[in-house]
Every structure is written in structure tokens, then in C-alpha cells.
Amino acid sequence: MTSSHSYRRLIIDREIGPLLFAVNFGRLSGGIVPFGLVAFYSDRQEYIHAGVASAVLMVVSSLTAPYKGRLITRYSPRATIVPMSLVFALLLGTGVTLNASGASFVVAMAGIVSGAAVAPPTPAVVRAIWTNVAETPATNRALHALDSTTEELTFAISPLITSVLWATSGVFWSIPVGLCAGVLGNIAIVVLASRREASSHALMTRPLSGPPASNELFESVSVTSKRSIYFQPAAVGLLLPMVGLGIAMGGLSLILPAWSGQNLGAEAISGVLLSVVSFAGFLAGIAFGKLPGGRVAARLQYQGAVALVAVGVLLFMVSEGIVLAVLGASCVGVGMTPMFIASYMMVGDYFADTSHTEINAALGSSFNIGSGIATTVCGFALVVLGTNNVLLALTICTIALAATSVLLPRATSTQTSLKGVTADAGKIDS
Numbered sequence: 001m002t003s004s005h006s007y008r009r010l011i012i013d014r015e016i017g018p019l020l021f022a023v024n025f026g027r028l029s030g031g032i033v034p035f036g037l038v039a040f041y042s043d044r045q046e047y048i049h050a051g052v053a054s055a056v057l058m059v060v061s062s063l064t065a066p067y068k069g070r071l072i073t074r075y076s077p078r079a080t081i082v083p084m085s086l087v088f089a090l091l092l093g094t095g096v097t098l099n100a101s102g103a104s105f106v107v108a109m110a111g112i113v114s115g116a117a118v119a120p121p122t123p124a125v126v127r128a129i130w131t132n133v134a135e136t137p138a139t140n141r142a143l144h145a146l147d148s149t150t151e152e153l154t155f156a157i158s159p160l161i162t163s164v165l166w167a168t169s170g171v172f173w174s175i176p177v178g179l180c181a182g183v184l185g186n187i188a189i190v191v192l193a194s195r196r197e198a199s200s201h202a203l204m205t206r207p208l209s210g211p212p213a214s215n216e217l218f219e220s221v222s223v224t225s226k227r228s229i230y231f232q233p234a235a236v237g238l239l240l241p242m243v244g245l246g247i248a249m250g251g252l253s254l255i256l257p258a259w260s261g262q263n264l265g266a267e268a269i270s271g272v273l274l275s276v277v278s279f280a281g282f283l284a285g286i287a288f289g290k291l292p293g294g295r296v297a298a299r300l301q302y303q304g305a306v307a308l309v310a311v312g313v314l315l316f317m318v319s320e321g322i323v324l325a326v327l328g329a330s331c332v333g334v335g336m337t338p339m340f341i342a343s344y345m346m347v348g349d350y351f352a353d354t355s356h357t358e359i360n361a362a363l364g365s366s367f368n369i370g371s372g373i374a375t376t377v378c379g380f381a382l383v384v385l386g387t388n389n390v391l392l393a394l395t396i397c398t399i400a401l402a403a404t405s406v407l408l409p410r411a412t413s414t415q416t417s418l419k420g421v422t423a424d425a426g427k428i429d430s
Contacts, residue, residue, distance in 0.1 A: 007146055007289070015133070015199060019192045020146065023126045024154045026185020030123075031158025032178030033092070034058060037112075039162055039171045040096070049105050053112055057092075059372050060116035062365035069121050069361035073354055077125050077204045078194045084120040085186040089179040091115035096175055122186055123151075124360035131348040131356060133199040140348070144341045145289020152282050152337070234350035235359070237408035238343050239366045241306045244401030245339055246370025248313050248332065249277075251394040254378040256316075258387045263320050273329045280333025288338040298349065302342035303405045308335030310395075310402040317395045346408075370401075 010016050034054050041050035072080045095111015130147060134140035162174040194204040229235050256270035288301075312331030319325045340363070347359050374394070381390045 007142060007286075010139075010142060010146055015192075016143070019126070019129070019189065020150065022185055022188035022192055023123065023147070024150050024185075026122060026182050026189060027151060027154045028158055028161070029178045029182025029185065031155045032162055032174055032181065035159050035162050036171065036174035036178055037096070039166055040100075040175060043166070043171045046105075049108075053108065055372060055376070056109065057112050057116050058368050060113055061119050062368035062372070064117050065121040065124070065361035065365040066358050068118070069124050069358035072120065072125060073357045074207055076207050077357075078190050081120045081122055081125065081186050081190050082183075084118050085122075085183050088115045088119040089183050091118070093176055093179050096172075100172055120186065121357070121361035121364070122189060124357050124364065126189065127344045127347075127360045128356040129193055129200045129203060131344070132203045137345075140345055141291065141341065142289045144344045145285050145337075148337055148340050148344075149282055149285040149289075152278060152285070229351065229355055229359070230362070232350075233407045233409055234346075235362075237405050238302075238346065238350075238359075239362060240401050240404040241302075242339070242343065242363055242366035243370035244306070244398045245309055245336060246367035246372075247374040247394065247401065248309055248370075248398045249336070249367075250371030250374030251378045251390075251398075252277075252313070252316065252332070254375055254382065255387060255391055255394065258382055259316070259391065262387055264322060264325075269322075273325055276326055276329035277333040277336070280330045281337040282333075284334040285337035285341060288341055297410070298342050298346050299408045299410065302339060302346065302408065305335040305338040305342060306402045306405045308332070309339065310399045311335075313395050313398045317391050350409075 011020065034057055037053040037057065038050045041053060068084070072084075091111045092115035093111070095108045095115070098111075099105055099108035127144065127147065130143040131140060134143055158178075161177070162171070165171065165174045165177060190204065192198070193200040195201060198204075230239070253274065256273055260266060260270040260273070291301075308331045312328045312333075312335065315324050315328030315331060319328060343363050344360060347356055347363075351359050378390055378394070381393070385393075
């Protein structure tokens with residue numbers, strides 16, 4: 001595999017390019033299925049069912065993601081991802097199909113809950129692959145940046161696909177189409193990453209349930225002690241700010257329409273502000289992936305990105321016009337994508353190989369859980385407390401959770417040195 005961190009060279013690399021395409025094809029499921037559920041029940045004028053189905057899918061899949069990541073690590077991704085994906089598609093698809101055919105909504109919920117509980121956290125596995133195959137810290141940064149920015153583009157395309165199916169074949173078909181995309185994408189990922197000549201072959205095919213070889217580096221930084229890894233300072237410092245980011249994004253998506261109507265005279269402007277967040281995040285991700293490695297520690301980069309998100313929410317709270325609002329949206333976006341990239345980069349510095357998939361899954365789950373909580377709470381709070389008070393509470397929560405990033409310890413290793421240590425423990429790198 002090339003050690004260059006040029007985006008073009010990574011995309012055309014014979015190992016990385018096809019895998020990147022496969023994972024983004026599979027991600028279409030993550031965009032189409034949730035929105036497809038909302039569209040399907042909204043089309044039937046069942047708006048409560050639409051909100052419940054989408055929220056339950058997100059929350060259940062997020063809460064169970066770390067445990068599923070641990071299961072995948074224990075039995076190997078090749079042995080688990082495709083069966084889990086097939087069961088997820090079968091359970092959710094059957095439940096919604098029966099409901100569409102006249103069965104109770106309870107039947108659909110049974111399928112959604114049980115399916116979400118076994119849906120594989122494939123993106124977490126792929127991020128573990130990027131950490132595994134990167135030969136230099138610069139390549140590791142570029143891979144995670146490329147993965148995060150292409151993910152944003154994939155989720156921008158997904159609603160368009162659902163809308164086209166809604167207008168042509170019928171909105172119900174967006175759900176099986178999304179489920180099929182997920183299954184096919186996961187099959188492609190497993191096949192490509194498990195090839196004997198692939199750098200990720202060992203990671204995909206070998207269980208990693210055994211303890212790593214004794215080494216001072218792992219004993220001080222990475223090895224999971226008898227207590228849960230989630231109580232370690234590194235885990236707390238990574239995960240709680242990610243909950244804060246989820247709260248900020250979920251809360252703003254509910255608050256901004258009301259804020260825009262109150263301060264700008266048009267609720268529709270909230271869509272423009274949210275687009276500014278996404279566009280700023282896309283550009284920031286591209287630029288962040290090109291930063292030279294080694295000059296500023298990933299820990300400090302993460303803390304700086306967290307601070308930008310907090311500042312962005314604070315600017316929304318004090319603003320009464322479009323200028324500060326756009327500046328706040330830009331700060332949130334510029335901090336958001338680098339937060340994800342830096343956090344995935346640091347997983348290799350703070351945790352042993354056996355925990356990579358689980359922690360990567362926990363990072364995504366932390367954001368989703370924060371977003372789900374904020375979306376639910378802010379919806380009720382806006383009615384009771386008013387826009388300004390809810391925005392104040394959102395700002396306080398975001399800043400408080402952002403402050404926990406100071407718990408991140410200094411990492412005494414780089415991804416390159418970690419690979420040298422883990423090779424002694426039986427890991428094969430090519």
C-alpha cells in the first residue's frame with residue numbers, strides 16, 4: 001500500500017480505492033433507511049409513527065454498537081458482519097412489510113428494534129482498517145479525513161434517492177432498496193478487506209479476543225484494565241465531547257427554525273444555516289486531512305476542534321442577526337468534521353487493537369445518542385421555555401461536555417510506533 005497521503009493517490013490505490021467505494025455504497029443504507037421510514041409513515045399521515053420508528057432505529061443501533069463491536073472483534077469481522085447485516089435486513093424489512101400489508105405498527109416496531117439490535121457497526125470496522133493499514137501518521141490522517149468527507153457526501157445523496165423513489169415507484173420501496181445497499185456494501189467490504197494480499201487480511205479474519213503481548217507502552221496507555229475501558233480518562237475525554245457535539249447538532253436542528261423565524265423573519269433560513277454547517281465541515285475535513293503531522297499533537301487538535309464547536313453554539317446564543325449566525329454555523333462545521341477525524345486517529349494511540357472496533361463504534365454512538373436526546377428534549381422544551389432559554393441550556397450543556405476533553409492524557413506513541421509494537425503480538429502488517 002502506498003504511504004503517500006495524497007487524496008488522489010489514496011483514491012486510485014488498488015486496495016484503498018475499491019474499499020472506500022464499497023463502504024460508501026453500504027452507507028447509503030444508513031441514509032436511505034431512516035429517512036425512508038419517516039417518508040413511508042408520513043405518506044400514510046402517521047407522523048407519530050414516523051418519528052418513533054426513526055428515533056428507535058437510531059437509538060437502539062447506537063446503544064448496542066459498542067457491544068456489537070466487541071462481538072465482531074471476538075469472532076472476526078469476516079465471520080460476523082455479513083450474517084448480522086442479513087439478519088438486520090430480514091427483521092426490519094419483514095416488520096415494515098407486514099405493517100404495510102395491514103399488520104399493527106407494533107409488528108413493525110418489533111422488526112425495527114430487533115433489527116437495529118443486530119445491525120453491524122461496519123463503519124467502525126472500516127475505521128479500524130484505516131488505522132491498521134496506514135503506514136504513516138500522515139496517511140492515517142488522510143484516510144480518516146477522506147472517509148469522513150465522503151461520508152458526508154453519501155448522506156447528502158441518500159435523501160435524493162428516497163425522494164426519487166417516492167415520486168416514481170412509491171416510498172415503501174426506499175426501505176428494501178436501502179437494506180439491499182447495506183447488505184451488498186457489507187459483502188463487498190468483507191471480500192475486499194479479507195483478500196490474502198490485503199493489508200487488513202489479519203484484522204478481518206483473525207479473532208482478537210486474546211490479551212496483547214506485555215509491553216510498557218500498552219500497560220501505560222492502551223491495555224484495558226479490569227475496570228471498563230469507558231472509565232479510562234482517554235475514553236471519557238473522547239466520548240463525552242462527542243456527546244456534546246451530538247447535542248449541539250441535534251438541538252440546533254430543532255431550535256434554528258424557531259430562532260430564524262424570531263430573529264430573521266423566516267424559518268426557512270434555518271435550512272441555509274444548517275447547510276453552512278455541512279459545507280464548512282466538508283471543507284474543513286479536506287483541509288484537516290492535509291495538515292502536516294507531528295507539529296501539533298492529535299490530542300490538541302481534537303481539543304481545538306471541540307472548542308470551535310462550543311464557540312459556534314455560543315455565537316448562536318448571543319446572535320440576533322444573520323452575520324453572527326453564519327459565523328456560528330461556520331465554527332460548528334469547522335470543528336465538527338475535524339473532531340471525528342482526530343478522534344478516530346487517536347483510537348490507535350490510546351487503545352489496544354482488541355478495542356479499536358468497539359471504541360470506533362462508541363464514538364459514532366455517542367454522537368447519535370447526544371443528537372437523539374437533544375432532538376427529543378428540545379422539541380418539548382421549546383414549547384415550555386421558549387427559544388432563548390432552550391438555546392442557553394443547549395450552550396451550557398455543549399460547553400460543559402466540551403470541557404471534558406481536557407481529560408485526554410498525553411499520547412506517548414504514534415500510529416507508526418504502535419504498529420511496530422503490535423506486530424510483536426502477532427499482528428501482520430504489510
